[in-house]
Amino acid sequence: MKLSVITVCKNSEKTIEKAIISVVNQTYLNIEYIIVDGDSQDSTKEIIAKYSTFIKNFINEPDRCLWEAMNKGIRMATGDFIYFLNSDDYLIDEHVVKDVVNFIIEHPSCDFVYGDIQIRSISGDFNIQKSPLPEEILEGMVTGCIIPHSGSFTKRELFFKLGFFNESYKIGSDYEWVTKLMQDEKLKIFYYPRTIASFYGGGLSSNLRENLSEMFAIQNNVEIYQSEYWLKKRIVMLQRAFVDNYEFLQKVQNLSDEREILIKNLQDLVDKREAIIISLKTSKFGKLRAAWHLLKKIIK
DSSP states (O other), rough: EEEEEEEEEOOTTTTTHHHHHHTTTOOOOOEEEEEEEEOOSSHHHHHHTTTGGGGGEEESOOOHHHHHHHHHHHHHHSEEEEOOOOOOOSSSTTTTHHHHHHHHHHHHHOOOOEEEEHHHEEEEEEEOOOOGOOOOHHHHHHOOOOOGGGEEEEEEEEEHHHHOOOOSSSSSSHHHHHHHHOOOTTTTEEEEEEEEEEEESSGGGGGGHHHHHHHHHHHTTTTGGGGHHHHHHHHHHHHHHHHHHHHHHHHHHHHHHHHHHHHHHHHHHHHHHHHHHHHHHHSSSHHHHHHHHHHHHHHH
């Protein structure tokens, strides 16, 4: 089985090499690696050139958006399955592709398989995000839970059946594409309980305002979410999410209030200590002590 790995990038000199190395080091060898560069102006292209023997196709030209670049990669891919690896992400270990391929071979009806991802924050912290089971995906998507493409493998022919990524969206095209996937009941979707990649959480998707705006716009245009069942379900779930977030923000506010009280108490303590020091310096004993130190310096 051939796997097409697609990385799109632009001015990614700080991260691209780690992404490439994570592909090059895979123990599974039947990988077609495609890199689509949006005409980088830093050293990204020079870094990519170092690994040219491992790269099947390299496109270097301006793109109108991320999704146009990804669609270019899809059109060039010839693998049985396609996997997207962002330029600031990397495969979690050298055996992950081999393990996923073996899983697909064991499940020959598989059209789409996904696993878990490690999410890295801007501060460098990370945690493992467990993906929902297939029967839980539609419900999870109501409040923004989506299977990231860095954790999923798609049969190539699905893009020609369901369509490519919608290039009119800035952030939510993968969200829209997954809604198409979930509406086709004939497709076989599998969850593989394994961490696939390390995903940087500070990229394009971190723009929550625009992300949520596109997500709700897509929900309002997806046929399956317009049924009476899902309209009621969406309202209940969004209300619950609002309450949960309110409670979380309340806890944060309480911690902030406690912090302010602690700071005030510490400042009061500092003020008292300073007052004691001043009183000691201005007292007879303080003056005598200062005179004694001065005398010691003179007779030294």
